[in-house]
Amino acid sequence: MSVESSPRLAEIVEAARELLESEGPGGLTMRALGDRLGMRAPSLYKHVADKDELEALLIAEAFRRWGAVMHEALAGLPGRAPRKAKLASLARAYRAWAQAHPHLYRLVTGGPLPRERLPDGLEAWAAQPITRAAGSEARARAAWAFAHGMTILELDGRFPPGADLDTAWDAGISALG
Numbered sequence: 001m002s003v004e005s006s007p008r009l010a011e012i013v014e015a016a017r018e019l020l021e022s023e024g025p026g027g028l029t030m031r032a033l034g035d036r037l038g039m040r041a042p043s044l045y046k047h048v049a050d051k052d053e054l055e056a057l058l059i060a061e062a063f064r065r066w067g068a069v070m071h072e073a074l075a076g077l078p079g080r081a082p083r084k085a086k087l088a089s090l091a092r093a094y095r096a097w098a099q100a101h102p103h104l105y106r107l108v109t110g111g112p113l114p115r116e117r118l119p120d121g122l123e124a125w126a127a128q129p130i131t132r133a134a135g136s137e138a139r140a141r142a143a144w145a146f147a148h149g150m151t152i153l154e155l156d157g158r159f160p161p162g163a164d165l166d167t168a169w170d171a172g173i174s175a176l177g
Contacts, residue, residue, distance in 0.1 A: 009047050012037065013057045020058065020103045030054075055107060056117035062101070062108045063118070067126030069097050074129045084177025086133035091147055091173055098151045105155070109148060139176065146172045 015036050020028045030051060034041035048054045073093035077086060098105040115123065127140065134140040150169060153159060 006047065009057075012044065012047055013054070013061055016054055016058055017061060017104065020107065021101060024103050025107070052114070053117065056114045058104070059108050059114065060118050060122060062104045063122050063126045066097055066101075066108070067122075067129075069093050070126065070129040074133060082177070083133065083135060084173060087130075087143055087177050088170075088173045090130055090133055090143075091169055094147045095151060095154075095169065098155065102155050105151070109152070134176070143176050146176060 016033055030041040030044050073089045131140040134143050
């Protein structure tokens with residue numbers, strides 16, 4: 001099911017996103033979502049089959065938003081910009097988006113991706129900027145693994161206090177560029 005298929009479904013997904021962002025994954029329940037929308041939780045099932053479908057819709061919406069940010073990060077650069085400049089721009093955008101949306105970031109990047117429930121081509125479109133900047137799928141995967149590792153460690157507070165993460169990000173980008 002696509003969010004575009006129904007204004008009510010779009011409203012439900014937006015409310016679920018806001019609830020996830022403000023309360024974290026434990027706060028995203030069908031009951032809490034129903035309360036936020038002023039409806040009973042069982043009425044939500046007229047629009048989504050179950051919480052797994054709701055999460056897949058949230059992941060798709062996150063891919064749209066995050067992908068737009070990543071596309072925009074490259075749009076301002078000249079086409080002939082060096083790989084390092086492109087990767088640095090994407091890394092800044094990636095890190096900022098994840099820090100602004102930590103619960104949504106974890107939903108999108110944690111556990112198996114429900115590809116069968118995502119709109120055709122969405123994942124590829126969202127990954128296009130990093131693949132283009134890196135120059136190959138293998139380099140793109142390495143860049144994504146670096147960015148994700150740095151991001152999740154930062155979000156989880158795993159770096160020592162006072163660690164210079166900006167310099168660590170720069171070192172990683174230099175190694176990949």
